[in-house]
Amino acid sequence: MQKTQKSEFIAFDLETTGISSFVDRIVDIGAVRFCPAESRFDTFEQLVNPEQAIPPVVTAIHGITDKDVLDQPVIDEVLPAFDDFIGSRDTVLVAHNAPFDCSFLAAAYTACDRRPPNNRIICSLRLFRLAFPHFKDYKLETIGRNLGLINNEEHRGLADSLLLMRCLTLALEFLPQFEFLDNLITGSNVYRFTDYSSVDVPPPQEFDKLQLAIEGECTLEIRYGEFPGAPRLITPKKIFRQNNAYYVKAHCHNDNFEKTFRLDRIASYTVVGK
Structure with missing residues (x-):
């Protein structure tokens, strides 16, 4: 059986123009490919022109302005590169509050008439609750602060993906029941982009x-x-x-x-x- 620590994962995170995948659009995609037992990792980062205005209340959260994305590629030009970064369908993807990110990417693939990757996607939220049961708040940035990994919150795709990688790597040390990848998958909330496709x-x-x-x-x-x-x-x-x-x-x-x-x-x- 394949050990979790020696398995390949891709942590990913999005920033958007709002909270509804039906109305709002992606403005930033970040991802990091890593193996928990290794120190090396590869990254993906791309701002996206959403072709709609970013509300000031949202810019106040992630700091991305209309000017920042004005000359950036639209999502139809970004998805092929993101697909190439994911590569093998056997790689397990990880997202914090996965339904949010899955719904936005599924909507993007549908709008661009592209078939989404069929990788398994696990939500880290349940894993962190198991690993750190005494935490009062399971927002990713709060977990990072509690673990001494960050002092400031960046709320950007790549920064949050890197933080997710580091938090998950630490969490696995407290979850011996998930020593093997099959056990991790069985014990996690697992999604696929097609679950949210229209x-x-x-x-x-x-x-x-x-x-x-x-x-x-x-x-x-x-x-x-x-x-x-x-x-x-x-x-x-x-x-x-x-x-x-x-x-x-x-x-x-x-x-x-x-x-x-x-x-x-x-x-x-x-x-x-x-």
Whole structure:
């Protein structure tokens, strides 16, 4: 059986324009390939132009501004390099709060019509709770502080990936039950990007005119939400299904960037122009 300490992992982390993978975009990808028993490691780091504004409240967290990403490649140009860095499908990926990062990357692969890597992805959150049961807070930066690994919080993709690598390497010393990789996988929360992938589908029957609007590149006026406010003008791009719900991806003329709307929350829609 393969020992965990001698196995290859890739820790990765993203910075984004917000918290919703349906609406927000990736602005920074960081990753580090490492083996817990070895001191050497390889890194990947790339800022990404999200093609939408970064809200000031988000910039205050990770420090990335619209100017920082203005001349950076878009995600369609970054994913091939990220795939090359991942390399073998046997390499186990690691993320802290993995569902967040998986959902954003899955959305990016879908938007770019690329097949995502099929690697197993383990979430470090459960492992850290097992290794350090007396910690009161399991944010990655808090764990790093408690372990004496950092003094300042950087909140950048590569910095957090390196911190995740160091925290995991220390945590494994307190988890003898995971001496072998198979045991680590069995005892972890395991994900794959395809768990969060969406599928392009025909619309439900009550939204059949929506597909015609997409094909005709029409502009719609919609009323959205449980208590619809002012109408929104959108140009729908495509309909997809994710987690048993239907969505339409559209350019929102009110906010002047691409957004995603859940079909069952559209109270009404009317074609108003082409």
